[in-house]
Amino acid sequence: MRVVTIRIGVLAVCCCAAPLLGVASADDLLLRLFLADGGSVVSYGEYARLGDRVVFSMVTGGDAEPRLQVATLPTEAIDWARTEQHATSARYQRYVETRAEEDFQRLSDSVAGVLGEVLLTTNRERAIEVAQQARATLAEWPRQHYGYRQRDVREILAFLDEVISDLRAAAGMTTFDVALVAMAPDVALEPMAAMPSPREQIDQMLLVASLTERPSERVALLQTALLMLDESATAIGARDAAGLRGIAEARIQEEQAIDAKYTELARRTMDDARRSAERARISDVQRILTRIPREDARLGGRRPEIVRALRASVQSQLDAARRLRLLQDQWTIRRSLYRDYERATGGKLLQLAKLRPELEAIRQQEGPGPDELRALQSRLRGGAEQLARRRPSGDLESMHNLLVNSWRFAEHAVNGRYQAARVASDATAREASSAAAGALLLARAQREVSDFLAPPRLQ
Numbered sequence: 001m002r003v004v005t006i007r008i009g010v011l012a013v014c015c016c017a018a019p020l021l022g023v024a025s026a027d028d029l030l031l032r033l034f035l036a037d038g039g040s041v042v043s044y045g046e047y048a049r050l051g052d053r054v055v056f057s058m059v060t061g062g063d064a065e066p067r068l069q070v071a072t073l074p075t076e077a078i079d080w081a082r083t084e085q086h087a088t089s090a091r092y093q094r095y096v097e098t099r100a101e102e103d104f105q106r107l108s109d110s111v112a113g114v115l116g117e118v119l120l121t122t123n124r125e126r127a128i129e130v131a132q133q134a135r136a137t138l139a140e141w142p143r144q145h146y147g148y149r150q151r152d153v154r155e156i157l158a159f160l161d162e163v164i165s166d167l168r169a170a171a172g173m174t175t176f177d178v179a180l181v182a183m184a185p186d187v188a189l190e191p192m193a194a195m196p197s198p199r200e201q202i203d204q205m206l207l208v209a210s211l212t213e214r215p216s217e218r219v220a221l222l223q224t225a226l227l228m229l230d231e232s233a234t235a236i237g238a239r240d241a242a243g244l245r246g247i248a249e250a251r252i253q254e255e256q257a258i259d260a261k262y263t264e265l266a267r268r269t270m271d272d273a274r275r276s277a278e279r280a281r282i283s284d285v286q287r288i289l290t291r292i293p294r295e296d297a298r299l300g301g302r303r304p305e306i307v308r309a310l311r312a313s314v315q316s317q318l319d320a321a322r323r324l325r326l327l328q329d330q331w332t333i334r335r336s337l338y339r340d341y342e343r344a345t346g347g348k349l350l351q352l353a354k355l356r357p358e359l360e361a362i363r364q365q366e367g368p369g370p371d372e373l374r375a376l377q378s379r380l381r382g383g384a385e386q387l388a389r390r391r392p393s394g395d396l397e398s399m400h401n402l403l404v405n406s407w408r409f410a411e412h413a414v415n416g417r418y419q420a421a422r423v424a425s426d427a428t429a430r431e432a433s434s435a436a437a438g439a440l441l442l443a444r445a446q447r448e449v450s451d452f453l454a455p456p457r458l459q
Contacts, residue, residue, distance in 0.1 A: 266309075
């Protein structure tokens with residue numbers, strides 16, 4: 001049997017850390033965002049790219065515990081190549097100074113443990129499997145740990161390859177896998193960002209306020225800058241503080257003036273759009289919609305979010321105006337249909353409506369008298385059949401059916417009341433009362449007619 005010699009001593013590599021070019025004065029990582037125009041701002045902690053914006057935290061005063069304010073910038077305002085190069089260097093250096101050597105020691109101990117298991121096992125296939133798993137973990141480690149000590153990792157990998165090769169040969173294997181390892185690129189070290197001074201913090205807030213797209217955020221940053229000037233006037237100097245205060249206050253006043261102009265634009269535009277939509281003047285609403293970009297350009301295009309909301313609101317008024325026009329045309333058709341229906345049915349709807357007092361008396365079982373009941377019988381006789389022969393359009397069918405049924409109930413109520421009076425039957429009187437209640441459903445038909453013929457309004 002071939003003896004496999006394993007040299008563990010190679011793991012005793014030198015544990016010297018890479019040199020650092022500077023250490024931030026804050027405990028948390030400080031990253032510098034380099035701007036496309038050449039300036040830069042400091043992000044307290046990691047920044048995040050969300051769609052077309054980058055979100056980060058700015059230091060806004062405080063000593064032992066810095067106060068933070070979330071800020072956003074458009075991604076096109078950032079020099080991303082320069083920013084990410086600096087971030088890679090800062091993350092690497094912070095990793096080196098905090099836990100890199102501890103992580104590498106754990107890796108070394110793990111590999112040493114694996115090699116010890118390989119030495120002791122008599123199962124060559126198991127030894128090869130364990131060694132290959134260790135190699136895979138080791139090959140990924142530099143990329144997952146900012147490339148820290150990857151030259152040392154490369155030496156260990158070379159040694160593991162020899163071990164695996166010897167184990168395969170001892171097991172009688174004649175085929176060998178060549179596993180290439182892509183190491184992480186070396187990190188170009190740069191000076192780490194330091195905690196900005198109060199003056200730098202104020203300058204950066206004014207800079208971000210000039211670049212951020214959100215007016216509310218601009219004003220919030222400018223107001224925070226004013227608060228910092230109150231706190232740090234001594235450190236900054238009275239003259240410089242007064243100049244910075246003037247800049248911040250002038251910008252806030254400008255933002256307030258712009259807000260007022262856009263508020264007036266929105267109010268005036270929506271009033272015009274509503275008035276035109278209420279009259280179904282579609283072309284007028286369309287003109288108002290096309291007028292918005294011109295008004296926005298006149299004001300300098302300073303509130304895109306307000307303009308987007310305003311366009312959406314006017315568009316909804318345009319949709320409502322188009323809908324109202326359809327309803328108005330429908331109403332014209334309905335009114336014509338009802339006029340034809342009313343002429344065809346004569347005065348029967350009015351005639352039945354005039355019977356309400358008599359029907360109410362029958363429902364209350366308090367009359368009317370026999371002579372009046374006979375007159376009502378004559379007036380109602382055959383009316384339901386005449387109405388039933390009518391076949392109105394679908395729009396009028398529900399109302400017409402109510403009219404026919406009300407007429408039949410009225411006829412039944414009058415006949416029933418007369419019969420109840422003739423034989424003095426309480427039961428028949430109650431039946432007539434119920435029929436009268438049904439006849440009074442005509443009020444529902446009248447409400448339907450009212451709704452049917454009501455001119456449409458803007459919802």
